[in-house]
Amino acid sequence: MPSLASNGHxxxxxxxxxxxxxxxxxxxxxxxxxxxxxxxxxxxxNGADYKTMPVMKNLAAAKAAGLVIPGVEFCRKCHGTKADxxxxxRAHAHKAP
Numbered sequence: 001m002p003s004l005a006s007n008g009h010x011x012x013x014x015x016x017x018x019x020x021x022x023x024x025x026x027x028x029x030x031x032x033x034x035x036x037x038x039x040x041x042x043x044x045x046n047g048a049d050y051k052t053m054p055v056m057k058n059l060a061a062a063k064a065a066g067l068v069i070p071g072v073e074f075c076r077k078c079h080g081t082k083a084d085x086x087x088x089x090r091a092h093a094h095k096a097p
Contacts, residue, residue: 004038004077007045007066014039016051027093043070043091 017040018025028034033042041047050056050065063069075083075091 004042005045005068005070005074007068009046009050009066010048011041011046012048012051014041016047017041020053020056024092024094028091031090031092033091043074044068 014025014028021040025040028040033039045066045068047066050062050067055061055065056067059067068074070088072083072085072088075087079087
């Protein structure tokens with residue numbers, strides 16, 4: 001499935017995300033998104049330019065390098081008007097703030 005978060009960067013694949021985001025990866029892998037082939041980059045943008053630790057540790061730099069933080073409007077691309085704020089935390093597990 002192509003990225004829904006087109007960001008003009010090269011893809012690296014979900015396994016690269018798993019290296020640092022294991023909780024999220026494991027949670028995502030059991031979702032309908034995973035079963036339908038929608039991986040991390042499908043929602044967060046291709047990660048070749050934001051995957052390094054120094055960039056990921058700096059949210060502004062990560063966004064500048066292509067990271068997408070999807071919100072409800074993004075979810076509506078596929079889920080239509082059924083998408084609301086309760087959908088976001090169910091996409092995958094999130095680390096405690």
